Amino acid sequence: MTDIDVRVLTDEAEYRAAHTVFRSALHHAPAPDDKWEVAKGSYEPGRTIGAYAGDELVGGTQSFPSALAVPGGAVVPMAAVSRVGVRADWTRRGVLTAMQRAQLKALREGGDVAATLRPSEGAIYERFGYGVATRYREVRIRKREAAPRVPIVGRVRLVPVDEALPLAKELFERLSPGRPGTIARWPGWWDVRVAHSEDKDRLRFAVCSGEDGDDGYIAYKVERGSWDRGVEKPTVLEVMDFWAGNARAWADLWGFTLRVDLVGEVFAFGRPLDEPLEWLMTDRRAVFVEDVADETWLRLVDVEKALSARTYGAAEPVVIGVRDRFLPENEGAYRITSSGASRTDDAPDFELDVEVLGAAYLGDVSFSALAMTGRFAGGSPEAVRRADKLFAVDEAPWSGTFF
Ligand SMILES: CC(C)(COP(=O)(O)OP(=O)(O)OC[C@H]1O[C@@H](n2cnc3c(N)ncnc32)[C@H](O)[C@@H]1OP(=O)(O)O)[C@@H](O)C(=O)NCCC(=O)NCCS
Known part of the structure; x- marks a missing residue:
């Protein structure tokens, strides 16, 4: 391999260069100033690694500070590795390998017990010690045939996005660590995925409550359908984030999605494999499992x-x-x-x-x-x-x- 110098990046100009290398590896243009203003908050000190050939940055990777809930309920420090990219004219010369070596060493020295990532392709990361540790399913419910077997028992209310954000964060932090495999979200996750997401104006939050107060929420958006020469493309309610603290909250939130008017289908990406959605329906064939895919690639550091x-x-x-x-x-x-x-x-x-x-x-x-x-x-x-x-x-x- 040509000499590559791998080191921790330290200032905003270097973070921005790494951001550009990553975006270019995914065939995107560099982030304009307004997008960079949002993204830069997710570059935390000491967590971005760059690979230099001479004084040119040719690769980068970073990690977010997270944590992992493990069987039995303990939560361990974990790095969420992201934004891995090597410039197209430098691939297959060992740049990623050099960055992985440096990153894994740094994560261990920094006290992380594990690392996780969501790779673009399935054939890259096993060699670096990552294995598929959780999977999810994608489900589509045809509303015409779907009727929940139980009524909404608690109260489900819509909350405007700006008010919903602190509430969703609080509920997520309270409700999520129950199941092994759930991970802590870092502040930049909420900024990039919710507060400044391109879908922000279309995001809806429904919060549910029972006798003891708020105990679940969903974030969703609605993709409007159309008619084209007699062929109907249904309007789809897409569930983006769904957390429920108990069985009643879970059934109430699914029941809510199925009662929103002028919607033909409800689609949810990334749900647990053992979620008993079919059993909630009067006609279980209203539920289609469209995909079962790898979710968490886990590296024990x-x-x-x-x-x-x-x-x-x-x-x-x-x-x-x-x-x-x-x-x-x-x-x-x-x-x-x-x-x-x-x-x-x-x-x-x-x-x-x-x-x-x-x-x-x-x-x-x-x-x-x-x-x-x-x-x-x-x-x-x-x-x-x-x-x-x-x-x-x-x-x-x-x-x-x-x-
Ligand atoms: C994927 C990527 C980071 C790999 O970087 P790289 O510097 O070419 O990787 P290396 O040269 O260190 O390769 C290490 C090994 O992985 C293999 N490998 C790398 N990318 C691979 C891919 N996409 N598919 C299959 N194998 C791959 C190499 O063949 C090499 O195998 P070997 O150890 O048996 O020789 C780079 O190609 C890239 O930036 N791609 C586009 C963006 C992307 O997919 N990012 C990943 C987001 S998670």
């Missing part, structure tokens, strides 16, 4: 802390050996028991790469499935089944936050 942070199911212990080409500090054997996890000198029952452990960590995929597909080898089926039971979770892990 500090394996020991990550394994110690979560709880485990009831099963006999297993010893897992971990390989990590980018963070050798993680290499070694870990003993997992129903009461916790720790490093051990015992011989491992089986060994795997850190991205395979990352995939299994939140319980979305079993070790048996990973062994069956050749993601690791060497364990007896009985030891692998013990690992399955220890890592099993009650709720499908899910993040619910796209960035």
